[in-house]
Amino acid sequence: xxxxxxxxxxxxxxxxxxxxxxxxxxxxxxxxxxxxxxxxxxxxxxxxxxxxxxxxxxxxxxxxxxxxxxxxxxxxxx
Amino acid sequence: xxxxxxxxxxxxxxxxxxxxxxxxxxxxxxxxxxxxxxxxxxxxxxxxxxxxxxxxxxxxxxxxxxxxxxxxxxxxxxxxxxxxxxxxxxxxxxxxxxxxxxxxxxxxxxxxxxxxxxxxxxxxxxxxxxxxxxxxxxxxxxxxxxxxxxxxxxxxxxxxxxxxxxxxxxxxxxxxxxxxxxxxxxxxxxxxxxxxxxxxxxxxxxxxxxxxxxxxxxxxxxxxxxxxxxxxxxxxxxxxxxxxxxxxxxxxxxxxxxxxxxxxxxxxxxxxxxxxxxxxxxxxxxxxxxxxxxxxxxxxxxxxxxxxxxxxxxxxxxxxxxxxxxxxxxxxxxxxxxxxxxxxxxxx
Numbered sequence: 001x002x003x004x005x006x007x008x009x010x011x012x013x014x015x016x017x018x019x020x021x022x023x024x025x026x027x028x029x030x031x032x033x034x035x036x037x038x039x040x041x042x043x044x045x046x047x048x049x050x051x052x053x054x055x056x057x058x059x060x061x062x063x064x065x066x067x068x069x070x071x072x073x074x075x076x077x078x
Numbered sequence: 079x080x081x082x083x084x085x086x087x088x089x090x091x092x093x094x095x096x097x098x099x100x101x102x103x104x105x106x107x108x109x110x111x112x113x114x115x116x117x118x119x120x121x122x123x124x125x126x127x128x129x130x131x132x133x134x135x136x137x138x139x140x141x142x143x144x145x146x147x148x149x150x151x152x153x154x155x156x157x158x159x160x161x162x163x164x165x166x167x168x169x170x171x172x173x174x175x176x177x178x179x180x181x182x183x184x185x186x187x188x189x190x191x192x193x194x195x196x197x198x199x200x201x202x203x204x205x206x207x208x209x210x211x212x213x214x215x216x217x218x219x220x221x222x223x224x225x226x227x228x229x230x231x232x233x234x235x236x237x238x239x240x241x242x243x244x245x246x247x248x249x250x251x252x253x254x255x256x257x258x259x260x261x262x263x264x265x266x267x268x269x270x271x272x273x274x275x276x277x278x279x280x281x282x283x284x285x286x287x288x289x290x291x292x293x294x295x296x297x298x299x300x301x302x303x304x305x306x307x308x309x310x311x312x313x314x315x316x317x318x319x320x321x322x323x324x325x326x327x328x329x330x331x332x333x334x335x336x337x338x339x340x341x342x343x344x345x346x347x348x349x350x351x352x353x354x355x356x357x358x359x360x361x362x363x364x365x366x367x368x369x370x371x372x373x374x375x376x377x378x379x380x381x382x383x384x385x386x387x388x389x390x391x392x393x394x395x396x397x398x399x400x401x402x403x404x405x406x407x408x409x410x411x412x413x414x415x416x417x418x419x420x421x422x423x424x425x426x
Contacts, residue, residue, distance in 0.1 A: 007196065008196055009196075010194070010195075039199060039200070039203070040272060043203050046204075046279070047204075048165040048166065048200050048204035049200065050196055050197050063165070063192060064192070064194070064303065
């Protein structure tokens with residue numbers, strides 16, 4: 001599962017990565033977690049509010065830290 | 079937002095309307111008990127109610143839960159309203175509109191669209207891509223951080239509805255006029271090249287179906303996120319206010335921040351520019367200044383300057399704007415805030 005977190009490096013973006021990482025480890029799901037900080041690349045996904053989350057190329061979330069339930073749902077599909 | 083499976087749905091999600099009605103009722107009931115509760119608490123302490131300490135304690139015990147309650151209520155409602163006004167929808171509403179009207183809309187939408195300063199840049203680019211005029215985008219960018227529900231609620235809770243309304247009106251005016259002026263200056267050439275080279279995008283957006291229950295969840299997360307982050311500042315602010323109201327002599331500030339000192343407004347704006355704080359953090363200072371004689375116009379100018387013009391945001395904006403445009407932005411907004419400060423001091 002390829003997960004990218006889009007964000008310019010503010011606290012919410014870091015928290016999002018930490019959250020996904022923590023839940024993935026707890027569930028034992030293998031994920032390739034990547035941080036996208038370059039604005040050009042972030043805009044390429046058409047995301048206007050960061051943090052954004054892209055899974056296997058598709059934008060699944062934009063704006064604010066995603067809830068725990070949401071992250072678990074994404075990882076459950078793995 | 080996806081809906082939870084029925085197995086894990088909490089009761090507000092299953093009965094959204096019932097929840098909203100009950101919550102409103104409980105909130106109102108709680109609000110009524112605050113003043114008597116504060117008095118009772120102070121009466122139970124070994125302190126003379128008429129003393130400085132007694133006064134300060136009553137102030138603190140009444141104002142702290144009052145402001146927190148107000149803030150929770152307002153943030154929750156705004157969290158629900160925000161779910162209707164995503165950046166995508168705001169952008170679709172603004173794209174291609176003629177300036178003037180669009181500036182007013184943009185500034186107003188800035189209040190209800192969720193905004194985090196780290197999103198300022200992606201949002202800016204997204205607007206530009208969809209053909210929202212530069213000046214209109216700026217109206218939004220000025221109003222969104224500055225005229226937010228936290229600032230308004232705190233001002234209302236601590237200084238009364240007139241001050242809050244004033245801040246709202248003046249903030250919107252600065253956003254509208256400054257954005258319009260920047261638009262007139264035709265500075266599109268000062269966007270960084272890569273931004274102008276970005277592909278144009280259509281401004282349509284798909285309406286993601288959201289139930290009332292989902293929006294309530296949005297309200298809850300907003301409260302967790304905002305009130306959860308801001309409550310220490312509020313406690314400090316009210317403690318400072320309590321101390322000042324009871325201990326510091328009146329008119330202490332009047333000498334250099336009272337309205338007679340014509341240079342107090344520019345000074346306030348200039349000091350505010352490099353300082354950065356969120357709305358809650360600046361309130362203790364506002365409290366202190368107002369209580370001790372500073373003129374209201376000067377203080378509001380200071381507050382706007384601190385929130386609207388922040389060094390971190392300028393640094394981030396440098397990625398998309400050339401220095402001249404950033405300087406223009408700061409200059410126009412600072413001037414607007416300056417005028418607001420003067421006019422207000424003169425009128426009151």
